[in-house]
Amino acid sequence: MTELALENMNVDTLVVGAGQAGVAMSEHLGNLGVPHLVLERHRIAEAWRTARWDSLVANGPAWHDRFPGMTFSEIDADIGADAFAPKERVAAYFEAYARRCQAPIHTGVDVHKVHRNDGRPGFTVETSAGVIQANRVVAATGPFQHPVIPPIAPGDEAPLTQIHSSEYRHPGQLPEGAVLVVGAGSSGVQIAEELQRAGKPVYLSVGPHDRPPRAYRGRDFCWWLGVLGEWDAEAMRPGTEHVTIAVSGANGGHTVDFRALAHRGMTLVGRTRAFEDGVATFEPDLADNLARGDANYLALLDAADDYIARNGLDLPEEPEARRILPDPECVTRPLRGLDLAAAGVTSIVWATGFSVDYGWLDVDAFDEHGKPRHQRGVSSEPGVYFVGLPWLSRRGSSFIWGVWHDAKHVADHIATQRKYLAYHEAAQRQETHTPSEPSVNDASAERAS
Ligand SMILES: Cc1cc2nc3c(=O)[nH]c(=O)nc-3n(C[C@H](O)[C@H](O)[C@H](O)COP(=O)(O)OP(=O)(O)OC[C@H]3O[C@@H](n4cnc5c(N)ncnc54)[C@H](O)[C@@H]3O)c2cc1C
Numbered sequence: 001m002t003e004l005a006l007e008n009m010n011v012d013t014l015v016v017g018a019g020q021a022g023v024a025m026s027e028h029l030g031n032l033g034v035p036h037l038v039l040e041r042h043r044i045a046e047a048w049r050t051a052r053w054d055s056l057v058a059n060g061p062a063w064h065d066r067f068p069g070m071t072f073s074e075i076d077a078d079i080g081a082d083a084f085a086p087k088e089r090v091a092a093y094f095e096a097y098a099r100r101c102q103a104p105i106h107t108g109v110d111v112h113k114v115h116r117n118d119g120r121p122g123f124t125v126e127t128s129a130g131v132i133q134a135n136r137v138v139a140a141t142g143p144f145q146h147p148v149i150p151p152i153a154p155g156d157e158a159p160l161t162q163i164h165s166s167e168y169r170h171p172g173q174l175p176e177g178a179v180l181v182v183g184a185g186s187s188g189v190q191i192a193e194e195l196q197r198a199g200k201p202v203y204l205s206v207g208p209h210d211r212p213p214r215a216y217r218g219r220d221f222c223w224w225l226g227v228l229g230e231w232d233a234e235a236m237r238p239g240t241e242h243v244t245i246a247v248s249g250a251n252g253g254h255t256v257d258f259r260a261l262a263h264r265g266m267t268l269v270g271r272t273r274a275f276e277d278g279v280a281t282f283e284p285d286l287a288d289n290l291a292r293g294d295a296n297y298l299a300l301l302d303a304a305d306d307y308i309a310r311n312g313l314d315l316p317e318e319p320e321a322r323r324i325l326p327d328p329e330c331v332t333r334p335l336r337g338l339d340l341a342a343a344g345v346t347s348i349v350w351a352t353g354f355s356v357d358y359g360w361l362d363v364d365a366f367d368e369h370g371k372p373r374h375q376r377g378v379s380s381e382p383g384v385y386f387v388g389l390p391w392l393s394r395r396g397s398s399f400i401w402g403v404w405h406d407a408k409h410v411a412d413h414i415a416t417q418r419k420y421l422a423y424h425e426a427a428q429r430q431e432t433h434t435p436s437e438p439s440v441n442d443a444s445a446e447r448a449s
Helices: 020-031 046-050 087-100 186-197 221-227 258-263 286-311 400-433 440-447
Strands: 010-016 036-040 105-107 111-116 123-127 130-139 161-164 178-182 202-205 267-269 272-276 279-282 337-339 345-350 384-386
Touching (some): 010 111
Parallel strands (some): 036 105, 161 345, 202 267
């Protein structure tokens, strides 16, 4: 896991990126005997070290948000199965995992360009440590590469501090005064809650969301989504493309309850529509967004109750989980406009998501919108693969445990392709050396093995 000179190296399979997706790929390729190299521009699991706020913990418990080959407690006795691992422990986990499976990761190497070779197989890869050749390339560069701030954001002339959630670290980083947090998925709601706990007046702009219970009848929602088959859903339900999921492992983990936040003083507003002359305007959709979040929440409780009854499980009843708090005033009389200066708002945190960047991957594997064209990670450009993308094969694909299974499928595909090539090469060798035609049946077992 060091820097090296790569110039003129030939690798069978190059994995770009050593976050969890790259580490999982390396484990599976190693298990299948596929020679490979992983190049990482920063450090292993860099996103968990430097691209997230200080207090972030995993959204899922340690028994769930991990790879099958190692528990957190194997490297960190403090982290029990039901704990939510702090972000730097997650990074340490992947570093230890990579060490354990002897992943050939080289850090500090940026992949600048990959293009298909003309008239011969494979790809030419330009890196910060030299140009190399690879038969195959796996893009494991992450689902959340570039912070997205929507074009409605006020310009630099506005007297406001504006940061994206990826730049947020802690409340002390923001100026005195109130904060508008735009976006109420897991990042937005956790940041808004932390700011509120730090004593800041907070406005939270809430869009359509799912908000599963943190736990119900003694089992975490990760368990429920697993046994109910929800993690395995192969495609988003139509109409849910812009629905975020609001969960939190912070402070020991709790269900995200927007009304509870409002009863503690947070001002909820609908989706942010525009900024004009120092006034923010909001869509009239707050009550609807909360109602659909409630519906999703209650539907999961129903499905869990049904599962318990069908399987005769002995799990404690939890009727209080169905109690929905009364609507606070910010919901019954929603703000449609907010004069930021008059309200003392001095900063905006944009928790509005990320986009991917495949500018370095100059191959025919993208649709007209620049989105990877692939089937379960196997792209339309032979020899190019993707792992770690949301919904790559299922709902769990961009999460820690999900990427491991997708990486296994991609590695299997690579190993199978190598067998076809091995057969071809062995057959060609034999055809050159033996005048009489070999029987395919005789030869295949030996050549393809
Ligand atoms: C705030 C937040 C919290 C999350 N919490 C959880 C959670 O609790 N549980 C969970 O399961 N998931 C969580 N996720 C989702 C997901 O697990 C993480 O986003 C995870 O980091 C994705 O892993 P990855 O390996 O696919 O991508 P990344 O971790 O982004 O790794 C990609 C790597 O590729 C490198 N790279 C990129 N381009 C190049 C290049 N051209 N050359 C060389 N290297 C390159 C980057 O430096 C990076 O290290 C969270 C996501 C966010 C944003």
